[in-house]
Amino acid sequence: NAGVTQTPKFQVLKTGQSMTLQCAQDMNHNSMYWYRQDPGMGLRLIYYSASEGTTDKGEVPNGYNVSRLNKREFSLRLESAAPSQTSVYFCASSGGYSGSGGTYNEQFFGPGTRLTVL
């Protein structure tokens, strides 16, 4: 049981290059998330997928696209990288919210991808 895995762990890009960050979970979770983490700013949600076949914008979606390939996999694409996208990117998954009166299931995080855009 690997939990949430992310590839690659590190990446250096030049401005204008494109790349896709991969994320997979083996916990049969419905919901998956992409965050970026910048010093002093906590985590900011880029995109999320509440269930297979759906995706929604988060707080900072500009410059990114996502694909929920199947229940296990959720990828994040940078079409034309910019220095402002230098960050640590985390993928997370959860069982989601159970409904009225139910409990919110915790999010499980991957180890992160450290991206530098020159």
Place this chain on the structure above:
Amino acid sequence: AQSVTQLGSHVSVSEGALVLLRCNYSSSVPPYLFWYVQYPNQGLQLLLKYTSAATLVKGINGFEAEFKKSETSFHLTKPSAHMSDAAEYFCATMDSNYQLIWGAGTKLIIKP
């Protein structure tokens, strides 16, 4: 809109001393509140969560947090700090779309 404020970007305590990390949230009914920990170069993991069952919540590694509605606070405490507690701690709440809203984080430094 919901928000979370963590007081102090860095907190330094001596080994064996009380750990107190502060978190205040903007009101949401009902509030769902979380503390996560991030060890260096790792992802985040859940320490504990409040979902209205009990105001004092116990988590992993000896941490606990008390929900105080009148103060809109959810401070994290541990009676005796250990060197292995050095990490960054994040408080979070949930918005109306069931997405997590994160505080900026507090780095806990443990002095030997």
